[in-house]
Amino acid sequence: MVKIGAKAPNLQISEWVQGKPTNIDKEKGNVVVVEVFQVNCPGCFMYGIPEAIELYNKYGKSGLTVLGMATAFEDYELNTLENLKKLVTTGEVVGETHRALSMYGHLKDGNKLPYKIPFPVCMDLLKKESASELTESRVMDFIEANVPDFRSYSEKDRQVLVGRVKEYLKSKKYSARTFEEYSMRGTPTSLVIDKKGNLRHNLFGANGHLDYIVQELLNE
Missing domain, CATH: 3.40.30.10 (Glutaredoxin)
Known part of the structure; x- marks a missing residue:
């Protein structure tokens, strides 16, 4: 970031x-x-x-x-x-x-x-994605980079968002290095x-x- x-x-x-x-x-x-x-x-x-x-x-x-x-x-x-x-x-x-x-x-x-x-x-x-690389740490890194107020969400809303992010990351074929770094x-x-x-x-x-x-x- x-x-x-x-x-x-x-x-x-x-x-x-x-x-x-x-x-x-x-x-x-x-x-x-x-x-x-x-x-x-x-x-x-x-x-x-x-x-x-x-x-x-x-x-x-x-x-x-x-x-x-x-x-x-x-x-x-x-x-x-x-x-x-x-x-x-x-x-x-x-x-x-x-x-x-x-x-x-x-x-x-x-x-x-x-x-x-x-x-x-x-x-x-572009780096080809691997399902084995989908760790909890990566999910949270993605959320914290894109949803700065995530910690203020209710527990229920946090769980929903985590689920959606996991599905999104699973569907990704590639990571675009510069796009994500910025x-x-x-x-x-x-x-x-x-x-x-x-x-x-x-x-x-x-x-x-x-x-x-x-x-x-x-x-x-």
């Missing part, structure tokens, strides 16, 4: 699929925005990535580094390294992303993004890191404030 204001650990990466390989420790002196997405995530391509591209175009020569990182915490058959490579090389989208963007007329040639991602893109490090809630997520390498924001969803946040950090 990475707290706001603490040093941002390096992204745990399986492969860089576009751009020159780098990481957070190599970008000190720059403000860093890591745009975290899933290939099968319509909102990522309607809001998150276009916003990151705007920031890259606006501040990329003024001290801002923008990185894209694909992850997978669901729909593992679609959120794959293969589909990510297809996305960055041809613009082709799949699954719910294709369905939603097609519905809103946001695709060209039937199945391709109308824009190209201009910044480096990598894939989160305790992200979903995608799109924007990790914002200051010039000293400290995590300043962990923003889930489109909020409209990212440009202002980046300006403030660039001026520090």
Whole structure:
């Protein structure tokens, strides 16, 4: 779990699929925005990535580094390294992303993004899960990372939540290392890191404030 204001650990990466390989420790002196997405995530391509591209175009020569990182915490058959490579090389989208963007007329040639991602893109490090690793300690670690007020629940509600978490963890095929280390809630997520390498924001969803946040950090 990475707290706001603490040093941002390096992204745990399986492969860089576009751009020159780098990481957070190599970008000190720059403000860093890591745009975290899933290939099968319509909102990522309607809001998150276009916003990151705007920031890259606006501040990329003024001290801002923008990185894209694909992850997978669901729909593992679609959120794959293969589909990510297809996305960055041809613009082709799949699954719910294709369905939603097609519905809103946001695709060209039937199945391709109308824009190209201009910044480096990598894939989160995925570790295959094993049912034998589902310990009580792991269940509680997950709960404490995601439900800070768990201890204030009634005994009955705590038991219900523990049961639900166990079922969720049993259904997981992979653990996405960076996604979990930063305790992200979903995608799109924007990790914002200051010039000293400290995590300043962990923003889930489109909020409209990212440009202002980046300006403030660039001026520090």
